[in-house]
Amino acid sequence: MVFSPVAKPSCAALQFAPRETWNKVIVVTLQALQTAPATTGGDTVRHDWTVEEVEALFALPFNDLLFQAQTVHRAHFDPNRIQISSLLSIKTGACPEDCTYCAQSAHHNTDLEREKLLAVEEVIAAAAKAKADGASRFCMGAAWRGPHGDDFAVALTMIEGVKALGLETCASFGVLSREQARQLKEAGLDYYNHNIDTSPEHYKEIVTTRTFEDRLETLEHVHDAGLHVCSGGIVGLGESQTDRASMLVTLANLPHQPDSVPINLLIPIPGTPLAEAAVERPDPFDFIRVIAVARVMMPKSYVRLSAGREGMSAEMQALCFFAGANSVFCGYKLLTAKNASPGQDRGLFDRLGLKPM
Numbered sequence: 001m002v003f004s005p006v007a008k009p010s011c012a013a014l015q016f017a018p019r020e021t022w023n024k025v026i027v028v029t030l031q032a033l034q035t036a037p038a039t040t041g042g043d044t045v046r047h048d049w050t051v052e053e054v055e056a057l058f059a060l061p062f063n064d065l066l067f068q069a070q071t072v073h074r075a076h077f078d079p080n081r082i083q084i085s086s087l088l089s090i091k092t093g094a095c096p097e098d099c100t101y102c103a104q105s106a107h108h109n110t111d112l113e114r115e116k117l118l119a120v121e122e123v124i125a126a127a128a129k130a131k132a133d134g135a136s137r138f139c140m141g142a143a144w145r146g147p148h149g150d151d152f153a154v155a156l157t158m159i160e161g162v163k164a165l166g167l168e169t170c171a172s173f174g175v176l177s178r179e180q181a182r183q184l185k186e187a188g189l190d191y192y193n194h195n196i197d198t199s200p201e202h203y204k205e206i207v208t209t210r211t212f213e214d215r216l217e218t219l220e221h222v223h224d225a226g227l228h229v230c231s232g233g234i235v236g237l238g239e240s241q242t243d244r245a246s247m248l249v250t251l252a253n254l255p256h257q258p259d260s261v262p263i264n265l266l267i268p269i270p271g272t273p274l275a276e277a278a279v280e281r282p283d284p285f286d287f288i289r290v291i292a293v294a295r296v297m298m299p300k301s302y303v304r305l306s307a308g309r310e311g312m313s314a315e316m317q318a319l320c321f322f323a324g325a326n327s328v329f330c331g332y333k334l335l336t337a338k339n340a341s342p343g344q345d346r347g348l349f350d351r352l353g354l355k356p357m
């Protein structure tokens, strides 16, 4: 039997159809879904999402939401490929900001050992090792309010050196001026990470030393300098479902959706206000829903399953990938927190048939 989207077989005919015909039916059905209106997971990149619409996505039955997210995902990405980044803290602790989840803030009493800015050679060696472990992007994070003085000049040299290894480069140095963003671009930076953390409404409960608007301004400078934007948020900060929707609306409605969207699960670190407040852990299915909704709203962005992965079962990570996550951090450490080891990751990717991009 010849099957085409024009001459559709009847249900009765399909009942006895070979597997190949069924596969074609599934492909055509998925294609139809992909070209459906964007609110049902279509192909269009929208910048006019409302919180109510996003709450409706969250309220979908789990299977319906995951099907929709997977459909959108397949329209834009190879579902069996995963982008791997590696993240190194190039300057640790004593940060003047007061982010209530962060071990590196000078405002909190954590056991973290502070470290001055690493030497350029040390960073290049770590980047070479990350490349050998399969990373395609090397991210450098510094616990600064923003880059400054001689340290910024050294950081620019690091970026040049990492780029020369043939890796994509990413930096997370805090608030940036327009000129600093330009200098980073000139040094060979590809991505700049600056998370919005949470919704504009919940933000003041999480950080008081810089405003939500400061963050958006930095994202604008990053984009205007021609850098790829990496921006996402954290689940588990005591936020409501409406906050999660509002956070995703903020990201998706940016004039240019972030190229990379890290979704973090809070790691409660003793000594940080959020850990001390013993904020309730999110239901794992709610976390997966955030990944799925992010995928539907930002169809062309890499959605990164980021901090908190080390504590997730293989099955939960697999569901996150099915929900549209297609990027992870590899390496034993994620800034100052534990992360899944490269060996564990390779094992999991092999079991799932996932290949690095």
Ligand code: SF4
Pocket: 095, 096, 097, 098, 099, 102, 103, 104, 105, 106, 142, 143, 144, 145, 174
């Ligand atoms: S999250 Fe970044 S800006 Fe906030 S305290 Fe930690 S290192 Fe500083």
